[in-house]
Amino acid sequence: MPRFAANLSMMFTEAPFLDRFALAARAGFKAVEFLFPYEHPAAEIAKRLADNGLRQVLFNLPPGDWARGERGLAALPDRRGEFREALARALDYAAALSCPRLHVMAGLRPEGVPHDTLLATFAANLDRAAEECAKAGVKPVIEPINHRDIPGYFLNTTDQAAAIIRALGPERIGMQFDLYHCQVTEGDLVRRVERHLPLIAHMQVADTPGRNEPGTGEVNWPFVFRRIDELGYRGWIGCEYRPAGETTAGLGWFAPYRNET
Numbered sequence: 529m530p531r532f533a534a535n536l537s538m539m540f541t542e543a544p545f546l547d548r549f550a551l552a553a554r555a556g557f558k559a560v561e562f563l564f565p566y567e568h569p570a571a572e573i574a575k576r577l578a579d580n581g582l583r584q585v586l587f588n589l590p591p592g593d594w595a596r597g598e599r600g601l602a603a604l605p606d607r608r609g610e611f612r613e614a615l616a617r618a619l620d621y622a623a624a625l626s627c628p629r630l631h632v633m634a635g636l637r638p639e640g641v642p643h644d645t646l647l648a649t650f651a652a653n654l655d656r657a658a659e660e661c662a663k664a665g666v667k668p669v670i671e672p673i674n675h676r677d678i679p680g681y682f683l684n685t686t687d688q689a690a691a692i693i694r695a696l697g698p699e700r701i702g703m704q705f706d707l708y709h710c711q712v713t714e715g716d717l718v719r720r721v722e723r724h725l726p727l728i729a730h731m732q733v734a735d736t737p738g739r740n741e742p743g744t745g746e747v748n749w750p751f752v753f754r755r756i757d758e759l760g761y762r763g764w765i766g767c768e769y770r771p772a773g774e775t776t777a778g779l780g781w782f783a784p785y786r787n788e789t
């Protein structure tokens with residue numbers, strides 16, 4: 529059965545961030561992910577994880593100035609120093625939280641910079657991240673993101689991500705396969721999971737078109753989850769969705785999987 533992790537950046541937002549760990553545990557989750565932990569001391573988050581019997585399965589490197597619209601640094605040639613600092617900071621938190629995956633966000637395509645320059649920067653930064661992460665027992669992951677949610681994001685399709693991962697080594701870099709983004713950009717979900725399965729190191733889910741919980745939109749999730757299980761995927765699926773209403777009221781979809789996490 530698939531294993532689901534609560535995304536504490538998008539779920540349980542009825543409560544302050546540090547209180548969401550207990551709510552996720554009470555709802556039956558055994559693992560969590562979120563976007564960014566950096567507003568809180570790592571020790572504080574580690575305590576919440578321990579107190580609630582939760583595993584941390586993923587979070588993101590610092591993305592630049594998120595409030596100003598920045599969405600990652602890794603493909604930006606003039607931000608390489610900042611990327612190195614972001615990587616070091618993320619690895620400090622990953623050690624404190626025993627987190628096995630770090631999402632390396634590529635960033636938005638700057639005007640007038642050739643694609644090959646961005647790609648070479650992304651590859652060089654990922655190569656460095658893979659080296660540093662390997663020493664810490666962490667796997668960096670990259671995620672294709674649809675251009676409706678993040679116009680201009682550098683990494684957009686699963687094939688683009690797969691080519692980068694294969695060039696750098698799938699044992700060093702993994703794919704963060706967000707089923708929501710794949711449905712928006714490419715569709716053909718199950719065939720794309722089958723195609724990229726050897727490269728997939730983390731998954732995320734939200735229904736389309738609203739990015740709400742599974743069962744609120746157009747995808748037959750019981751079929752997709754059953755196929756993912758049949759394919760032998762044993763990683764985590766992060767619930768990176770905006771609850772349509774109160775979080776626990778929307779967890780009916782999770783009931784068949786609750787004991788698996």
Ligand SMILES: O=C(O)[C@H](O)C(=O)CO
Nearest residue numbers: 563588631671706732768
């Ligand atoms: O938005 C997403 O799907 C990504 O997972 C993310 O980390 C932030 O953009």
Ligand SMILES: [Mg+2]
Nearest residue numbers: 671706732768
């Ligand atoms: Mg995602």
